Amino acid sequence: MLKAVNIVKSLGETKILDNVSLVAHRGEIVVIVGPNGAGKTTLLKILALLTPPDEGHIDIDGSLVDFSNEEDKRRMQEKIAYLPQKPPVFTASVYTNIYLPLRLRGIESGEARRRTEHWLTTLRLSEHAKKNAHKLSGGQKQLLALARALALDPEILLLDEPTSSLAPSTAELVQDILKSYAREKNCYAIVVSHSTAEAKRIADTLYVLVSGKIEATYPGNIPKTEVHKWI
Amino acid sequence: MEVSELLQITLLTIRVSGTAVSLSSIVGIWLGSYIAIREFKLKKLVVTLVNTFMGTPPVLLGLVLYLLLSRSGPLGFLGVLFTPAAMILAQFLLTLPIVTGLSTSAVESLPRELKEYVDSLALPDFYKVLLLVNEARIGILSGVLAALSRAVSEVGAVIIVGGNIRYYTRVLTTAIVFYTSSGDFDTVLELGLVLTVVYFAINTAVLLLRYKVGEGSA
Numbered sequence: 001m002l003k004a005v006n007i008v009k010s011l012g013e014t015k016i017l018d019n020v021s022l023v024a025h026r027g028e029i030v031v032i033v034g035p036n037g038a039g040k041t042t043l044l045k046i047l048a049l050l051t052p053p054d055e056g057h058i059d060i061d062g063s064l065v066d067f068s069n070e071e072d073k074r075r076m077q078e079k080i081a082y083l084p085q086k087p088p089v090f091t092a093s094v095y096t097n098i099y100l101p102l103r104l105r106g107i108e109s110g111e112a113r114r115r116t117e118h119w120l121t122t123l124r125l126s127e128h129a130k131k132n133a134h135k136l137s138g139g140q141k142q143l144l145a146l147a148r149a150l151a152l153d154p155e156i157l158l159l160d161e162p163t164s165s166l167a168p169s170t171a172e173l174v175q176d177i178l179k180s181y182a183r184e185k186n187c188y189a190i191v192v193s194h195s196t197a198e199a200k201r202i203a204d205t206l207y208v209l210v211s212g213k214i215e216a217t218y219p220g221n222i223p224k225t226e227v228h229k230w231i
Numbered sequence: 232m233e234v235s236e237l238l239q240i241t242l243l244t245i246r247v248s249g250t251a252v253s254l255s256s257i258v259g260i261w262l263g264s265y266i267a268i269r270e271f272k273l274k275k276l277v278v279t280l281v282n283t284f285m286g287t288p289p290v291l292l293g294l295v296l297y298l299l300l301s302r303s304g305p306l307g308f309l310g311v312l313f314t315p316a317a318m319i320l321a322q323f324l325l326t327l328p329i330v331t332g333l334s335t336s337a338v339e340s341l342p343r344e345l346k347e348y349v350d351s352l353a354l355p356d357f358y359k360v361l362l363l364v365n366e367a368r369i370g371i372l373s374g375v376l377a378a379l380s381r382a383v384s385e386v387g388a389v390i391i392v393g394g395n396i397r398y399y400t401r402v403l404t405t406a407i408v409f410y411t412s413s414g415d416f417d418t419v420l421e422l423g424l425v426l427t428v429v430y431f432a433i434n435t436a437v438l439l440l441r442y443k444v445g446e447g448s449a
Contacts, residue, residue, distance in 0.1 A: 048351050077353035088345035091366055104358045 001025060001061065002047075002156060002188045008055035009042055016042045017053070018212040022190075024205070029182050029189045031203035039212040040192040041085055041160055047190060048082040048158050049073050060156070078105070081154035085161050085192075087145030089133035094125055097133045098148045105152065119147035122177065124170075138165040146174065150181060157182070157189040163198060171195075175202045232418045236398070241425055244402040247315055247389070248382035251322030255330050256375050263334025263374075264360045264367075268346070278335060284328035289321075293391030296321050300392060313394035318402070321388035326378035333374025337367040368444050376437040383430055403429065 002024040009017040016039045024030045032040050045051045047058065052067035059065070060079070066072045090097050095116060102112035120126045123143045128136060133144060142165045149157065162178070163171035179202050182189040193199050199206055206218040266277060298304050300312040300320075311317045341363060349362050364371060386404035393400035395409055403426045410418040 045347070050347050050350055074353045077351060080351065080353070082348065082351040084344045084348055086342075086344050088342055088348050090362065100362075101352055104354050104362075105352065 001059070002190075003059040004043070004047060004056065005059060006056040007043065007046060007053045007058075009039070009046065009051075009053050016212050017046075019056075020209070020212070020214055021056075022207055022214070024188045024190055026188055027183050027186045028204035029179065029191060029202045030205045030207065031199045032190065032192045032207045032209055033194070033199050034209035034215075037211075038209045040209050043209065044082075044158050044160050044190065044192050047156075048080055049077050050082070079155040081149035081152040081157050083145050083149045083159040083162055085164075087142055089136070089141055089144060091132070091134060093130050094133050094136065094144055095120065095129040097144055098151050101148060102151055115151040115153070119151045123147045123174075139167065139170065142166060143170070143174070150177075153185070155187050157187055159189070159191045161192055161194060164194065171198065172201075178202055232421065237421065237425065239398060240401055240403055240406050240422075241429060243315065243400075244383065244404075244426075244429065247318045247402060248322060248379065251319045252326050252330075252375065252379045252382050254319070255323050255326040255378060259327050259330025259374075259378075260334045260364060260371055261360060263331040263371075264338045264364050265356065266331070267335045267338035268350075268356065268359055268363060278332075281328050281332045281335065285332050287325060287328070289325055289385040289387030289389075290391070291387075292325055293321055293388035296324070296388065296392050312392060313396060313400060315393070315400055317392040318389045318400060321392045322382045322385070325385060325388055326382050329378040329381060330371075330374050333377060334364075334367070334371050337370025337374065338363050340370065341367055369441055372437065372441050372444065376434070376441075379433055379437070380430070383426070383433065 004020065004022040007017050007020045007022075008015065020039070020043060022030065022032075022043070032043065034040050042051070046053050049058070049065060049067065057064050060076060063076075065076050090100065092100065098116040098119060099112055102115060103109065107115070117126075120129055123146060125140065125143055125147060128140065133141065136144060142162065146159070146162055149159070157178075159178075163174050166174060175198060178189060178191070181187070191198075191202065204219070206216075207214055208216040208218075263281075266274065266281070271277075296317065297312070299306045300309065300317055301307055302312075311320070345366060346363065349359050352359075354362075384404065386408055389400075389402055390405045390408060393402070393405065395401050395405040401409070403422055407419055407422045407426070410416075410422065
């Protein structure tokens with residue numbers, strides 16, 4: 001189980017997250033929704049161990065994360081793939097953008113090549129493989145960043161609005177891939193979303209975050225009207 | 232001045248400044264990027280010190296080095312005073328803060344998302360630095376160019392630790408000082424022209440390199 005327990009995070013005088021708790025189970029997708037400035041991205045960054053909470057803790061499979069211990073944090077981060085809201089790309093080819101992080105993480109070259117080619121094909125990026133990543137459109141960059149995250153074969157997948165720049169049909173493809181990926185790999189998947197349709201389509205559990213507080217939680221079958229109410 | 236002497240002076244200038252800036256780039260790019268990616272207690276103080284040393288007067292640095300390297304100084308046993316090695320050391324120390332400071336700025340000015348993404352990869356610092364240096368390479372190259380300009384044009388440090396010895400430690404700038412004080416203005420103008428050409432060639436080479444490495448950047 002992955003747990004964020006009583007997370008508090010402030011920026012100066014402003015409380016961005018106020019006693020937020022969240023639980024994720026393997027093989028399921030947790031979706032966090034909420035209006036702009038609700039603290040969704042901050043929560044995801046804390047889960048990605050990129051920023052420490054002021055109070056509260058993160059528990060991954062029964063191990064508490066010690067944010068002050070760089071080695072411990074790095075060991076935990078090796079299990080995580082994080083997709084930022086505005087996914088950055090390296091100044092290199094599309095292929096290298098996926099392949100390089102795998103090699104730097106110590107994955108053997110044959111396996112890294114296999115994974116790179118698999119995700120290029122799955123996310124329909126094969127024809128752009130040799131193109132410089134900066135020459136891709138916004139949506140293609142998002143697909144590339146997603147491919148890069150999934151290729152890492154993470155135990156914890158943290159995605160910040162992964163389909164925000166995609167056409168509806170491509171967004172649905174990605175949502176289907178995410179659902180089956182989480183089930184097959186039995187990994188934790190936490191997705192921040194602004195899309196009602198997406199939340200309804202992929203969430204096993206829905207958290208509604210408003211002004212830094214969890215306003216509602218919907219496990220299981222989420223009524224569409226409820227989702228609409230919060231986005 | 233004979234052409235052979237002019238050539239020797241020019242080549243020594245390029246060798247001394249080129250070696251010094253190559254060394255300061257190796258150390259400075261790594262150091263500057265490391266300062267940019269790590270959070271530590273005295274970071275602001277370190278950055279302020281680096282920025283302060285960027286403006287070190289060459290004469291002052293030359294004097295300090297002279298005292299250190301002179302026979303009675305703590306580093307006198309090295310026996311490098313009045314040799315090209317001492318000149319390289321002086322220009323290395325003079326350009327190191329420039330490369331370090333501008334590398335820090337270049338890496339720090341990369342998009343936050345990119346730095347966070349690289350952080351999230353849980354890589355050793357060495358790989359993080361490599362990835363970020365590659366992304367910040369245009370800014371870093373500007374830093375190297377600034378360092379090279381400073382090295383080629385400075386006179387204060389190399390004249391003190393090099394001694395301006397003919398056929399041995401005389402470089403373009405120290406030769407200009409020497410011939411100016413001798414009143415040989417024709418030679419000074421010749422040397423000035425050569426210095427300008429060298430400077431122009433370095434600038435052109437770096438600009439071409441910048442253009443080359445900048446292709447495909449965001």
